Amino acid sequence: MSKKSGQADPAEMTFEEASEELDAIVKSIDEGSGELEEMLRQHARGQALVKRCRELLGQAEQQLKTTEVDDID
Secondary structure, three states: OOOOOOOOOHHHOOHHHHHHHHHHHHHHHHHOOOOHHHHHHHHHHHHHHHHHHHHHHHHHHHHHHHHHHHHHO
């Protein structure tokens, strides 16, 4: 958890945790009910979560490629 905000560090989150929080952020921003500064903070957090999801997907894709190569041998 980040000491400053009480939120988990995206680098330590699972794909499911990051994508769930990202979904909540998108819904919140789409509603447009918050203050601009808060929405900008949420947007920045969302970008960090997207980055984490992409990293995890890339790792999973690499594992699949490795598994496919191992299966061929």
